[in-house]
Amino acid sequence: MLSKIMALIKAHQRIYIYRHVNPDPDAIGTQAGLVRMLRLSFPEKQIFSVGSPSSSLAWISEEMSVTNLPTVNDLVIVVDCANQARINGPLPVAPTIKIDHHPNLDPYGKEVNWVEDDVSSCAELIYKLYQTDSSELVFDLQVANDLYAGIVGDTVDFSTADTTSETFTTAAALRRLGVDVATISHQVTAINLRTSRLFGFVLNNLEVDQNGLACIIIPQGVLKSYAIAWGEEDAVVSLPGKLEEVEMWLMFIESPEGNYRVHIRSKKIPIDGIARQFNGGGHPLASGTYVDSLEEIEALIQATYQTLVGKPISELNK
Incomplete structure (x- = not known):
């Protein structure tokens, strides 16, 4: 399945990445992390983030929405969204890839539905994608920050029942890349x-x-x-x-x-x-x-x- 995802990414020049409405840190962090990782890995491609801006999560990413929408010749990836009805942004073509960690009751991905509902966050899946093809995918500190924010957000600072040993292993790997865990944890939980x-x-x-x-x-x-x-x-x-x-x-x-x-x-x-x-x-x-x-x-x-x-x-x- 991961090989098929990579093949689809390599085969398309324009890639649009969506997430769900009313985003949380995992939705924004996963989307932003995947967008940046693909831009670093394939600088010749056009990679877009689609969705309404979120003022409360602008510290993760402010880049949202596009003018030109995907066509049947483009690749559409939707992350962290269980149901097609909750996808945020205009969607003139059907999603090709679904990447998610909610129960897969709506397998709307035409080509691939990569869903692991025992994983604590969708951000973990993006790190797993990187691990399977680390020779071709480029990963930097900003990608690590985005994914760590997603993990901390969905696990509520590693306190939820679906926080596994693999969650901590992924978080440790991101920390070794230089993630400022104290700052991100504060940003996820801070209130004014x-x-x-x-x-x-x-x-x-x-x-x-x-x-x-x-x-x-x-x-x-x-x-x-x-x-x-x-x-x-x-x-x-x-x-x-x-x-x-x-x-x-x-x-x-x-x-x-x-x-x-x-x-x-x-x-x-x-x-x-x-x-x-x-x-x-x-x-x-x-x-x-x-x-x-x-x-x-x-x-x-x-x-x-x-x-x-x-x-x-x-x-x-x-």
């Missing part, structure tokens, strides 16, 4: 004063029931009152999980368009099936989707409650 006030809002308004299900709705009015730009609110998503009493949590964040971005998280029980019920997806313990109304919010809460407790809310008091 405006965001710190949102932390306070979440802790003051989070509803936690006796079974360990936590829920909160964050309206656009709250984000605007704290001058939080869309995307900056991601910093609070992991906060409920720090509470001992919480086993699962749902965070509904109103978007500028009026619908709600939903973060579904769990400490032990898989919840990706819930996300798929509502046209979303993700990892077993960290998934997400979008809903359009308060009625859908209630339905999602009901489904999550049933997953946690084993029976519907309506039967709890019988």
